Every structure is written in structure tokens, then in C-alpha cells.
Amino acid sequence: MKLIQITDIHLTTPGDTIGGRDPNANFERALTHALDHHPDAEAIIVTGDLSDWGEAEDYARLRTRLSDVEVPVHLCIGNHDDRETFLATFPELRDDAGFVQKVVPLSVGNAVLLDTWESGTHAGSYCDARAAWLDRTLAALDGPVWLFLHHNPVPMGMAAMDQIMLLDADRLGGVLERHREKIAHIFHGHCHLPLSGQFRGIPFSAPRGTNHAGWPDFGDTQVLAGCDLPEAYAVIQAHRPGDLMIHMVEYGYAGEIRREGSPDKAEWDRLTMVR
Template identity: 55%
Template sequence: MKLIQLSDIHLTTPGTTIGGRDPRRNFERALTHLLRDHHDAELMVITGDLSDWGDREDYVWLKQRLGEFPIPTRLCIGNHDRRDVFLSVFPECADGGFVQGVHDTSAARCLLLDTVEPNSHAGRYCAARQDWLTRQLDEHPGPFLLFMHHNPVPTHLGPMDQIRLLDDAAFRKIVGAHRDRIRHIFFGHCHLPLSGSAAGVPTSSLRGTNHASFPLFSETAMLSASDLPESYGVAFIGDDYVTVHMVEFGYDGPIRVEGSPDYHAWDRETMVR
């Protein structure tokens, strides 16, 4: 099975830029780019920060655009989103008052989680949401794939960890109790390529479709930004493996299909030039 992850698309009023980049244009570029090689994906998930300011017009435009898109798409919300405004446009994404839900694929049951805390960039996973997740994991044999916005593990970047999932230990306790049936956790929020594990479950994240962060460990007060290329993710889910790529569609340099001129021809088995 193949699935696509987009994150942190940060839609804004048409023509408005963030860091000199146009979020709507870059979102469209991502969709065009991924369809060239990945039109056969079974599912696409966008893991939050759908709108930069939580404006209803952004959600209305997104719903219309995704309605034309050939790959089935599910949504999480992030700290820049407004849950009430989002649900006024996407009421089908509501479950128990939160933006959470279930989507079955050929490889696993996908659980879409809501980690938003209103009026905060940090995430929360309250008792009601913990109960929902526990119930989903208890009532189905799995396997599962989890999708969320906030990072469920520390990044050890001080400013970033101030706005992480603040209930991360409680979240990992639930995950750990079901680790044998949760195959992977996909998240966003950090605008960084990240991999690791949460209570023994592999995790990954990626840069978003617009602006990028940078892991500047010497900076202790402010989040760090960079001009690295925009990206989306492609995951391949096999019976006994998960492979995750970050595709930098914003890169505009050369791509050397057959290698550099120094290795114009070489035997791939013997490594002889």
C-alpha cells in the first residue's frame, strides 16, 4: 500500500506569503508533483496547520480543491487551525466534539487524532481524547497507523519542545500498551524531517509544503527558519515493513539519473568502473 503525507500547508488569503513563499501556490505545486509518480496512492493525509489563521475561507477553498482531487484525503488539524471554524466546513470530521476519526485501508486501520489546545501552539491530549484512542485500539484487532499534528516525542530543540504535545507521556503510555499493533505514527508541526519511536512505535515527520525549520540546537529562545525546499511524504506499507520518503518537490536543481560524470558507467554488482 502507498500513502501520501502532507503537513503544515498553512493556507492564507490568495497572494499572501509566509517567509516569501505563497502557501496556496506551493500546495498546488505539491499536488501536481505527487500525482506524476503517486497517482496510485490509496490515501493522502494532511497532518494539520491547514490554515495559517484558521480562516473559514481557507477551509472552504480546501474542501472544494480536495473534492476535485483523485486520491481520497483525510485531515488532521493543528495549532494554527480553529476547531470550530474547521468543523463548520468539514462537519463530517467530527467525533465526540473533536476532529478525530477512523479510515480503513488495505494495509491498516488509520486513526486521525486531534491534538489541538485552543489559544495555544502547544498540543494537548486530554482525558476524553485518551479514552477515544484507547477505545479504538481496544475494539479493533489492527494493525493501526496513527496520524497527528504535534510531536509525540521531544525533539530536544528547546523552543520546539515548548510547543510539543504536552501530554506526551500519557499519550505514549497508551501507545505502549498497544505497540504490537501500531505500525507507525506520522506527525507534523515541526517543519523538520524527524524519525524515532514513541513507546517502541516508529515515528516520522517531514518539512511542510511551504516554509521550513532548521534544527539549530544553539538557539534556546526562538524557533529557527530556513530556505530549505518544500516537501511531502510518501510511505509504502508492506506486510512486514514501512518505508517513508520525504520528497523535496521545492528543489529546483539538477537530478542526475545515471550518476555524476565521474561514474558515467559502472557495474552495479561488482562496483567496478
């Protein structure tokens, strides 16, 4: 199984930039790079912040762009999105309770996409209705389950970011603990930083994002910090249940790629190897 995780694309009105970068061009570059280098991917999952301001025009352009992508693309929504505006363009993604949640069957297990959006806040929410849906869904599935959501469920240790994490993490955690043996990994976005850790004993990870990058400023308690690190997406590989490899591909890197030497130790040479 190979999946591509793209996150925090922040589409804008054409010509508008964020941090001096063009989110529309950078998403196009990410998508093109992923499709060129990983045509064998089973699916591309975009974990939220599809639009920077939750605008209908952004979703319309996104739908048009995805219409001719041969690899299936699945969407979560994030805090910069607007659920009803998004669903007006993607009505087939509305579940029975009005949320953007679904199950994606894969060659190794199933991906479960969650909706952590909440009106009027950048923080994430996972209410009783969504938690009940997830409980029923996990009860009906065999493992492994790969969970995808926008908001981070574990504090980052940075005050400003911790104000806008998934505030209902305990409710989500309670559901996951009941099905712990089925859940192989959690993938999230939101933070614009490469992260890894555990939530209720379940490993999680996040890549950087396709436009502006975050910066781990642990001292600033008031504002979020950004920087000019390369844009990135994640490649997720699972050859069998229990084995997982995740790459963060910095497709925005513009420097030299060196061919440093053979993996055959017998061919290593102090004079010829790149150092």
C-alpha cells in the same frame, strides 16, 4: 499500501506569503506532484496546520480544491487551525465528542487520525476524553495501526520547539503502551523538519512540510528558526505488515536531476559514470 503524507500547508489569504513563499501555490504544487507521481496512492493524509490563521476562507478554498481529487484525502488539524471554524466547513469530520478524530481502513491495517489541537496555545493537548476514544478505538481494531497526528510527542532538544510539543504525551503514551503490539508507526508534522525516532518504543517520523522549512538550531532558547530548504511531502509504502519504507520527496528542489548509472555492476565504468 501507499500513502502520501502532506503536512503544514499553512494556507493564507491569496497573495499573502510566509517566509517569502506562497503557501497556496506550494500546496497546489505538492498536491499536483503527488497525484502525478503517485496515482496509485490509497490516501493522502494532511497532518495539520491547514490554515495559517484558522480562517474560514482558507478552509472553504481547501474544500473546493479537494472536491475533485480522486484519491481520498483525510485531514488532521494543527495549532494554527481553529477547530470550530474548521468543522463549520467540514462538519462530517466532527466525532461524537466534538473532536476531529477518525479511523481510515487501508489495504494494510488502519490509519487512526488524532486531534491534538488546544485553544489558546501552539502546544498540543490530548485530554482524557480523547484518550478514552483512542483506547476504545484501538481495542476494537486489528493491527497494524498507523497513527497520524500534528504535534510531536517526543522533545526535539530545542527549547523553543519543546515548549509547543504535545504536552500530554504521557497520557497518549499510556494508551499506546496498552496496545503496543498493534501500532506500527506514528506520523506527525508541526516541526517543519524531517525527523525520526521512537515514542514508547514505537517508531515515528515527520517530513518537512509544503512551504517554510524549520532549522535545527539547538543553541537558541527563545525563538523558532527557519531556512530556505526545499518544500517536501512523504511517501509511505508498506508491502506487508512489518515492512515499511518512507521517502521524503523534496518536490521543491529546482536543481538538476542526474542519471548517474545502471544498478548493474557489470556496466559500471570509471569513464562513463557520473561522479
